[in-house]
Amino acid sequence: MAVVLGIETSCDETGVGVVADGRVLGAALASSMDEHARFGGVVPEIAARAHLESLTPCLLSAMEQAQVKPGEIDAIAVTSGPGLATALQTGLAAAKALAFGWDKPLYGVHHLAGHVAADTLEHGPLPARSIALIVSGGHTSLLLLGDLARDPIVHLGDTVDDAAGEAFDKVARLLGLAYPGGPAVSRAALDGDRAAIAFPRAMLGQGYRFSFSGLKSAVARQVEREPDLSVPDVAASFQEAVVDVLTRKAVAACLEHGIDTLVIVGGVAANARLREVAAERCAAAGLALRVPPPALCTDNGLMIAAVGDLLVEAGHPAAALDLSADPSAPLTKAVCA
Known part of the structure; x- marks a missing residue:
């Protein structure tokens, strides 16, 4: 049983987690979110x-918390992409120093694969085939998955503009939230009343791509036309509108691909x-739904350690100590090297 230390610094959360055999041993998380709030977004520096x-x-x-010493760590996993360049480099430098100083193998992990692996810490190993819907501030994707550590990750559809989380941030700014x-x-x-305003459902019936920029613009136009609208209703x-599109496409992808x-x-x-509607629609379609608890949904070190744990178990070769950060790394596999 390998004990894996994971480090996540792709954006504004500093996460360190320790995982062994799919089990959480210890974790710590620090956020700089409050320091970015007055700017309305993350400032890389x-x-x-x-x-x-x-x-x-x-x-x-x-x-x-994990009650482990350096000598008891078997491997170190770190987010090497995608993310903010300077943030990634900070975590990567720390991971390299630990790998060199402790003489441990190093694994560069793709941040989004980490989000998928986070679910295994709550619900156990993924089935042989599954579909993942990744929804975050920078990414919205539907993925066809096999063995996360061994198989390529197939994109069924991605966002063509704003990610879902980005749209939430922009609409919050429009509403003064x-x-x-x-x-x-x-x-x-x-x-609020969910049926108060019939906002558009973009790209329904157009495959598995997503688009939320037009929805954000529709909210802006509505607020401009009727400035006294109820903020909760908007x-x-x-x-x-966001939840409807996400869940319809995700369920349709599962049914189409068996x-x-x-x-x-x-x-x-x-x-x-989102969790409520997804549960209703998956139940109606006869699908099993897996969603990690909220604490494992946001960026954290445990999700990176979870990928490292899978890579060690699969016998994946470790990365060299000259591993570089890749801020725009494409998601084709769990490793990012």
């Missing part, structure tokens, strides 16, 4: 400095309405 300040405390805390936009819109929507109607398991991961997977 601020994020990188925050990672520098938080990495050592997070490392010590995760290892103390707080940053980050996802939780703010979701909270406002609790008091938030609820917008959220319903797959009975849908996995929804990423930061937006913490959205309560």
